[in-house]
Structures are given as C-alpha cells and as structure tokens.
Amino acid sequence: MNNNKGFNWFFPILIAAVLLFFFTNMNSDSSSNSLDEEGFFQLLQQGKIQDVMIYKDTEKADVFLTKAAKTELANKQVAKDKSPFSTFDFAPKPDYTLSFGDLQLFLEKFDKIKQENPAIATKRDYGIGKNPMTELLFTAVFWIAIMALFYFVIFRKMMGGGGGGPGGQIFSIGKSRAKLFDEKEKVQVTFKDVAGLEGAKEEVQEVVDFLKNSEKYTKLGGKIPKGVLLVGPPGTGKTLLAKAVAGEAKVPFFSLSGSDFVEMFVGVGASRVRDLFAQAKAKSPAIIFIDEIDAIGRARGKGNFTGGNDERENTLNQLLTEMDGFGTDTNVIVMAATNRADILDKALMRAGRFDRSIYVDLPELHERKEIFNVHLAKIKLDENIDREFLAKQTPGFSGADIANVCNEAALIAARNGHESVNKQDFLDAVDRIIGGLEKKNKAIKPSEKRRVAYHEAGHATISWLVEHAAPLLKVTIVPRGRSLGAAWYLPEERQLTTTEQMYDELCATLGGRAAEQVIFGNISTGALSDLERVTKQAQAMVTIYGLNEKIGNISYYDSSGQSEYNIGKPYSEQTAKIIDEEISKIIATQYQRALQILSANKDKLDALANKLLEKEVIFREDLEEIFGQRAWDPELTEHPVSNTHTPENESPETILGPESNTQI
Template sequence: MKKENSNKDNNSPFKQFNFKFNFYWIYGIIFALLIGYQLLNSSDLASNKLTQNEFKEILNDNDIETILIVNGDIAQLTIKSEALNSKDKYKKSKNPSIFGQTSPIYIYDFGDLQNFENNLSTAKAEFDLDFDKDNTTRTSFFDSFLVWLPFIFIIGLWIFFMRRMSGGGGGGGQIFNIGKSKAKVFDENTKVRTSFKDVAGLEGAKEEVQEIVDFLKNPDKYTALGGKIPKGALLVGPPGTGKTLLAKAVAGESGVPFFSLSGSDFVEMFVGVGASRVRDLFKQAAAKSPSIIFIDEIDAIGRARGKNSITGGNDERENTLNQLLTEMDGFGTDVNVIVIGATNRADVLDKALLRAGRFDRQIYVDLPDKNERRQIFDVHVKPLKLAKDVDLDFLSKQTPGFSGADIANVCNESALVAARKSKKSVHHQDFLDAVDRIVGGLEKKNKIITTKEKKTIAYHEAGHATVSWMLEHAAPLVKVTIVPRGKSLGAAWYLPEERQIVETDQMLDEMCATLGGRAAEKVMFDRISTGALNDLEKVTRQARAIVSIYGLNDKIGNLTYYDSSGQNEYGFTKPYSERTAQTIDEEISKIIEKQYERAIKILEKHKDKLIELAEILTEKEVIFEGDLIKIFGERPFSKEIEESKRTSKDTDKTSPKEEIAEENSK
C-alpha cells in the first residue's frame, strides 16, 4: 500500500509542473495588464465610424441624445434608447458595450471644430433638435507611455544594476558587498568527500596536517598540558605535489567549518577592499569557531613589502598583507581559528608572515620518491581497466621527478592512448607511450627531413648512446630515437638513478655524455651543426653550478654565490668582483672543453661500433637497450637501477621532467 501511495504522489500533476518564482514575472504581469486595458478601453472596439452622409441622416432624424467632442477633432455620439429599439439600422449595435453604456457609441471625425459647431447650431435651429453637446480632453495610454519611455528605461536599468550590485544577480562580490569575504564555506551542510585516504604518499606532510585536525577535534588533549593550538601552517612545495589536495582532505576530516579561498580573491581595483575582506573573513571564521581558513596561492598577497614603494604611498597589496598580519597575531586573537596557507613561492613571502606565532609550522610537500609514486599510481589507476601486463613498480621507477599531478596526467593519457588504438584495456605499452607523449611531446612522423639531416641526427644520437654506455656514472640508456617529437629531432632516453647528493665525477660524466652528440658529429663529419643547442644549455648550466654554486672548483675554492633565500637586497650588484667573474667564466669554459675532448676520445676509440649503431638507428629509427648490448656487450658498470630491462625515458637529475634530453632541437 505504501508503494502505491508513493507512485500516486510521484504521478501527481502538481509534481510535473515545478515553477520557480522570478521577480521579473511581476513586471511582465503589470505590462500585460496595461496593454490589455488600453486595447479593451479603445473606442474602436465599441463604436462604429460614420461618414458625413450617415451623420447628417442621424442628426436630421433627431436620434442623437448626446454629442461628446473629444480632443477637438472627434465627435462621440450616443443614440436615444427609443430610436435604438424602434429602428432596424441600430439593431446591429444594440448590445451594450463593456464599459457600461446602455446605448451604442458612434464616432464621427468632423475635421474643423469651428465649422462643425456652426453646422450643429444651424441644424439644431432648423430641425428643432434636442441633443446635448459637451467637450472633453482624453490622453491615450500609448502616447503617455512613449513620452515616459526613456525615463522608464533608465529607471528599469538602474533597478537591474542595483539588484546585481547588491548581490541579487551576481553574488556577494559586487558593489554593496565588495568588502565582504569571497571564501567558500564547507561545514556540516556541505560535506567534502576527500579524506586522507585519497592522499597517496606525503606521509610526513599528512602527519603534520592530521595533528592540526586533531587539535580542533580534541583541544583538551593538548591544552591540558599547557600547550597552545598553533595559529597556522604553511604548505610549501613545487606545483602539482598535492598541497591543495591536502587542504581538501583537512576539510573532509576536520568536521569544523572550513573557509577556502585564493590569495587573488583579496585583490580588487578599489582601495581598501583587500583589508576589508580580510577583516570580514576572520570575523566569519571567529563566529563559527573552531574553524579553519585555507588561503591558496598566498604569495598573491604575502609578498615581501618593499622599502621604497614605486607605486606611491598607498599600496593596496601591502595594506591587505598588514591586515592579514594583524588578524593572525594582534590584540584579541584568542579565537580558535587556524590558518592554512599554500604556495610554491615561499622565497618571496614576507618575513613577518613566516615568523612563529603566525605560521608556526612550515610543511614542505616535496616531489614524491619511488615508493610514493607507486602509491600515487595505485590511486589514479583505480578507474582504469588495466591489462595484466601493467607493471606499476617499473612505472614508478620510470617517472623520477614526476609530481602527483604529472602521474595523474600519465594515467589519463594512457587511457586515451589505448582508446585511440581501440583497445579493450590499458596495457603497459600505453603507459610508456603516455610518458613519452607528456615529457617529449607529440610524435611527428610526417616531418620532412632530408637524408643528410637524418644521417646527422642518427650519428648525433648514437654518440650520446656510445659515450653514456662507456661512462661509469652516466645514467643507463634505455632507448634512442630519431623520430621527431615535439621540438626535438631526436632524443636519447635514460633511466637516471635517484640520488640525494651528487659527486663531482658524477656531474662530469653526465656532462661528457651530453656532449657526446656534438662530439660524434665532429668525429664523423669533421663539422658541427646547430642541433646541439639543448646539450650546450644543459652542460653550461651544470658547469656554472660546479664553479659558482656548489664550490667544487679548485681555483674558485669553497665559495658559493647562490642565494637560496631569494631575499638578496643587493640584486643590482654582483656578489663577486670583475676579476672573479672572469675566473668563473674561464673555469666554466675549461670544464666544458675538457669533457668535450674526453667524449671525442671515447668515440674515436669505439668509432666502428658508433658507425654500426648509427646505421641500425637510421634503418629502425628507434633502438632499445638490447641493441646496444648486441653491439657493445654488457655494460661494465653494475648498478641496481640496471635490473629493469623495459622501455623507459630519460629525465635529468636536477629537474628530470623539464630537462629531458631534446637533442638536435632547432
């Protein structure tokens, strides 16, 4: 029985029509009533127009009871009731009008008023007529409407904009609410489904953030020992590492009101708006205490304040920052509100914002290591239909330097690659193709390359492969291709070892392998091309780091000219003299030229194998580690990373994803 009643309710005609009231309906109804009144009140609906002969006939018969002259140009005639009932010519207009008259009205357009009145006087005296005459003035609704139309339009437009600016049409960020906070509030009415289970890796950062959640849930546990709940925590790390995801997990786990907004939400063209929004934000958070405020990209308002303001004495961004500093640590800040900030530019933040008492904790969210990448893969492959040959352990080894966002992109791209090939599931090779696509760019097999250029590219890439195979500390090569991909005409792909520290010999071997392409062109053709631009950029950057950053050069000594804080107040001057600058340039050039000569010697020693490898590469366009083993034999250096024999891709040690070798780039 209950089920039948439920069906009846669902099939009710009132359920089918779910109208939503709109304030503009009132305007439409009023306008329709005015139009209807004008149309129904029009004299044309209840009158018959008379010709001059018809008017004279009715007038001479003395059938007119009254003549009403309207606006001096139209005569409105009312017929006597006895004539209306006795004469057939009036029967067609016998029905009373909708305005309540008992007799029909005739309209006669007489032209000149003075002549018409003279004719009426003459006829009345001649035929002894007994009609009454009167004059009136009437104004048409449409005439009045046209006169007032511009003013009505302006008033309506003003009402429209005022409703929007007061929040009726565009939310609370308009003129009357411009100083109000634009934060999104997540509380018991708006649940957030993200939890710490959805955050893979980042174990250290999760522990810190989970403790903040525990502060809010069980404050007595900490205050009983005399401790205080921290004022704020700052999430710092490279883009895509999961800072915002951690904040979402806090919103889902904390169970307290969560205010989320971006640093740019405080910025407005009006002076004083940013500070006003900060005050309103903390006022709302204090009203719902205990609560959490999350400010993403806090560097938009938290940049270091300058000593000499170029823009003038009233800097809106600095006013906003000053108000934020006051709210986070000022008089009367005894409310239970925790501020969580996120940025990837902690080096530009103001020192007053970073001090203890405001952001008590700085949580560094670093790029994931191999084990954490495996956990992130486990999370992002859940919605995918995986084939049995997918090896997530190998994929986690293959993607050093990838952030969580990069791994999510790899998983999504692999599904697209598999769908493009009309596969029923995602295979391991699809993941490899996705990594190649993301890091190296789109493969361009139809790019026009001459035979001479192709031969040069083949020897260039073969030079990289040969030199790296013969050096102990160079990353093991896995794949070489001369198929254009992205901006590069060819690429050598490696699987670098994840190191926490790098020794001088390791950096020199990497530089020598990078210069192997240009050295191969010199050995084989006794000329060089512009294709090694990317190689030269990379080795120059590494050599400069050896000399001026890491203090690994004997002549310069144990000095570094690198400011890791980014707060150097003397940015317009060099931290060394001109003589030292000349020495640095000379040492950088010596290091690069020495490794270049070293690469040439290695290639001259194995020139026959270099030629064989280049010929195979020209024929196949893509060769793998197995082809190198057939030519060179097993690599003489044993490393744990060489246990993997699958296809993989090179990424640089310092920035593996961005500095992948794009040899022969134009």
C-alpha cells in the same frame, strides 16, 4: 552576527529626484510653441509651413515648418535645454501648436490663400486627437516599469542581494570571497585519497586532531597552532592535502586564493581580510585555506615602484594583524600553500603566525607506486599491469604528472581500440608527456637524418662508457615535439651529487656535438639544448655548489630569493672574469674528453648509428650487443629492462636537455 541595518531610503529618494528632474525637462521640452490663426496664415502666405496636421475632434493642429524656416526660427530664439530623452523620440515634434475656431471657416481661408499663391506647397493632413488621459496613463506605466527594472536589476544587486554572491557586488566589494564548506556542503576528499605524502599528512592530521580533541593538548599547556604553510613544487598535492583536511576536520572550512584579495580599489584587500576572519571567528573553531598566498605575501619593500600606499602591502599588513595581534585568541587556523616560499615576507613566516612549514616534496619510488594505485583504481586495466614497473618509469614525476600519465594512457588505449589499458599504452603515454607528440610524417633529408643518428649515438656511447652518467634505455631518431631525436635515461635517484658525477654528466651531454665533430668534421645547430644545459650546470658548479678549485668554497646563491631585486652582482669584475674562464675551462675539458672517448670507440659509434638508422628506435639490449654490459652497473644488470618500448627519464623538465637534438 546580525547585519540587518533596516531599509535604506537614500537610494529610493535619489531615484525619485532624478526621475522628477527628467520629467520636468521632458514636459518643458515636449510642449510646442502656441500659434493663433492670424500668425498661422501669415506664415502660410510666406511659404514657411511645410505640413499641417488637423485634429477635427479637438479643434487643434500641429504645424511643421520648412527647413529654412526652422533655421531662421533657431537663430532668432534662444534654444531651450533639451531632455536627455529627446534623442529617443520616435516621431518628429511639431514646431507650433495651432488652436482654431470653426473648422469649415479655417479650411476655406486655407484653400483661398493657396489658390492666390500657387507656389505654396503646404500639405494638409487629418488625424485623431490625442487623449491626455491616455498619454498620462501610458507615461505612468512606462516609468513604473523603468523604476521596477532599476530596483530589481540594479539596486538589489548593489545592495548585495543579486546573483554572483555578496562579494561580487559594488556595495559588498569589501566582503570576503571565501567558499565555505560546512555541514551543509561537505568535502568528499579524505586522507585516504592522498597518497605518497606520509610526513605531510602526519603534520596536518595533528592539526585536525587538535580541532576535534583540543582538551587533549590544552590540558598539558599546549596552544593551537596559528598557521600551517604547505610548500613544494607544483603538482605535488598541496591543495589536495588541504581538501583532505576540509573533509576530515568536520569544522567550517573557508577556501580561497590569494588573488581573491587583490582589487583595483584602495582598501578592498584589507577589508576582505577583516571580513574573512570575522566570519571564521563567528564559526570558531574553523580553518581558513589560502591557496597561492604569494599573491599577497610577497616581501614588503622589495621592487615597490607604486608609491607609499601599496594596496598589496596594506592587505598583507591586515593579514599579519589578524593572525597574531590583539584580539586574535580564537580557534582559527590558517592554512596556506605556495611553491614560492622564498619570496614570502619574513614577518609572515615567523613563529606565532605560520608556526609550521611543511615541505611537500616530489614523491619517491614507493610513494609513486601509492599514487598510481589511487589513479589506476578508476581505470580499466590489463591484468599484467605492474605498478612497481610504472613507478620506476616515472622518476621525478609529481602527483599531477602521474595523474596525467594515467589519463593519457586511457586516451591512447581508447584511440587504439583496446578493451583495456595495457603496459604499452602507459609507456606511450610517458613518451607523449615527456617528449611531445611523435611526428613520423615529418620530412627529413637523408643527410640530416644521418647526422641526427650520429648525434644521438654519441650521447648513448658516452653515457654507456663513463661510470657516473645515467644509464641509457632507449634512443630514437623519430621526431617528437620540437626535437629531431631523443635519448631516454634512467637516472639514479640520489640526494647528493659529487664533482666526478657532474663531470660525467657534462661529458655525456656534449657527446652529441662531439660525435658530429668526429664523424663529419664539423658541427651543427642541433646541440642548442645540450649547450644550454652544460652551460647552466657548469655555472652552477662554479658559482653555487663551490666545486671549482680556483673559485674555492664560495657560493653566490641566494636562498632567500631576494637577489632578483639586486641590480649589481655579488662579486667583483675580476671575479666575474675568473668565473667565466672557469666555466669555459670545464666545458672545454669535458668536450675534449668526449672527443677522445668517441675517437677511441669510433667503430662502435658507427655500428650504433647504423643500427639506429636501420631501426629508428633502439633499446638497451642493442647497446649491450655492441658495447657489452656495464661493469659498474650491477643493480641494472640484475634487473634488466625488457626490449619493449620503455621510455624513462629523470623528469618532465629535463627530457629534452642533453639527449635531444633540436633543429634550429
């Protein structure tokens, strides 16, 4: 594609015209008023001359008036328009230029007038006259340098020849900012580097195979898919999967972010979309990858308060046209990634544009083990590291979280002076990432520490005694992050949750506050995160999952994500009142249940709290000594966890929920 349009003479002519205008103004302003000898001596006798500079070799002199005389002259004359460059003069300009005849006669008359008028304080100096040719040469060199600087620094950048790429300059602002990866700049990531995404890899591998062996599919009447959308929570490997496609496809790969289309100028986004697809078509077959496509793909007509000409909507319209419109029958595949698929425009998601939507979910146990294998290959490990054990310690972790655990473990090992990264380093890393930095030197009053111990013991007691609560592995009252204490659980990795399971989880979450009520007869602000979690969970039971008998099998959840734009609620005021009552009823019932369980096992609660005050950190084996083994937990009984420091939790987002005791 030839974009050479020849040299543009418009800007050089414009520059020359502007410089000619400045030259004219400067020359007209730089020439001072002429003055003859008679007029000079009149001003001298009146005491209006402050200084006179005499140039012997040119028979000329520069005359400088006093301040009062200058003011008087300004009032009498109409001031000329001054050059914009007059501000940058390095020396004051003379008010008059004097041409005299014989220098000796001029000096005699000058001295005579000063003798007759002793009050005259005019100074007389001598200098060397200016050579007109030298001034002209200096001026020419100066302006040539200015023009050269203007051309090379400004003009070349404006035309797109400067640094920063063609898309970053003012005259190429409508050009695409996509980064091109081809045979000159290859991506080293392959599918071997992507672990734990078997289903997603299978889908995108077929796309790569289509680009490599298109005849295999076209001979059967198949068509190349127009778009592939990767959807999933943050950190699950969507961008990594796209990098692997770039490394495996062996075709031109254009990579950019959705925000690269956004600009303050009208029409720029649509122009960049056109330029991007023009480049991709020229190098067809090719792949375009747009990361965070929700920046431009948000549903149109929702929450638009900017008027009819919405730049983001114009960009989306152009993208829709390029993906499936007239003249789009080319081998260009668009890949995109987002974690907010619910807000994307329906026209973007229809068949013919994004034909495939691949959900990249959080990794399961065996997938986490594969991800650990990838990241641990770069770390110097202890011989006793069990990857299966590490995978079990990180339920709910994404690929990015696992990479962070490995890196944090290496940093902890280096900080402690270890020769290799051992098991304890990984456990400390999980603690650090989920719970925050441990604060052993934080001053806590003994009464507050005792309350924290009973609070955490209450969580531990109920989670051990009720059937469906997550089994507890470790309890600590050492401050960590914003919490004064924390309890660590190993949640069951399940896809469905029953009503009874949610009730048991609510009861265990309220166990901390219930323990304070049973032991101290009052409650504190430490259960803030507990109350926040139970409120959200009870509200979800009533309004989302349809697990409440009074409300019935009704869900007010909007999976399309458009409910955020609705001002009103999807139910009446009477229903809202019933919902509030049912939420309060669920929480109150489980709180009373927690009080009953703790009151019936108060001796065991005291024993657990005292042991916690003594050791500050207790493990599952300590609970077994007090409560005995859980009868309904055979799997955990067959595979007991050692009494080493073994923090586990369901996910980084929920560790400080029911098990934390946050001081407010």
